[in-house]
Amino acid sequence: MSIANYMGLCLTHPAKGYYRKADPLGAGGDFVTAPEISQMFGELIGFFFVNLWQQMDEPKAFTLLELGPGRGTLMADMLRVACRATGFRDALDLRLFETNPELIAQQNARLEAYDPKWIDSFEKVGDGPLLVVANEFFDALPIRQFVRGKDGWHERMVGLREGKRAFGLSPTPIPASAMPEAVQSAGEGEVLEVGIAGGEVMNRLSTQVARLGGAILAIDYGYGRTQTGETLQAVRRHKYADPLEAPGEADISAHVDFEALATVARRAGLAVQPLANQGAFLKSLGIGERAKMLSAANPGSARDIAAAQERLTGGDAMGELFKVLCAASPGLQPQGFAP
Incomplete structure (x- = not known):
């Protein structure tokens, strides 16, 4: 089977899929996301969306959609700030x-006061403009991998070798001309990852935003230009693991090709901001000032607040690896991006 099919089964199988079972977040899970590191992250995102809502002349009805909301921490922090407007x-x-x-259940406990509704289709949104936030969502969508050979590209597959799961290559070559222009000069053995599922999700969302008005904010680890490179990884109990070792028991992900997502959004008619590093984005929104305010109000926690700020913005932490993409209705001016 393709890597995309394998990822899909591992992560979303109705009974044994990783994301259908226990809470994977936090110290007792497999990984920690930015909203769990500090309330500052969600508060600044809340400010970001309030600003867009105000630019849209404060519509009397709009939809705020989060993809993969985790424990509801990000949205709770966002709305604590946003609802002050x-x-x-x-x-x-x-x-x-x-x-x-x-x-x-955890999302409901944190967000019940806001009357949330859970959806299973991107077409199931309400009336009025649509504002979308996706933090560490696109990295978990299935990818396909292609390896450059002497006679073209070959898709990498998952199968059995001597009774054990193993990677192999499809014998059917794909001509180089069928691949993106950015990888035409790739050498033998280089790997191209294609996020077809991510492109489909972005297309559906962009089509809705183009019709209704609004914006999409996607934050994830990834790269700004389509390129070769193998990034498929599995994480279990905060350590890297073999993606083939324990299907359904580890988080499997891959870096996001933000250029590909931006291209899809533009084709739908949205305006895409220059891609930003998470560190620069949060600094532009005022994380430094917010950290000072929190430290002044909680002097005993000042060291922890500073450590969280560094983890979110530092170049050796999440600040440069994580990128921020915003696609919005033409005319809107999303905050936090370089002109």
């Missing part, structure tokens, strides 16, 4: 795209 709470239609029953 007069009229925002009354206009809000909160939608959450989630499949994990345990996480849905």
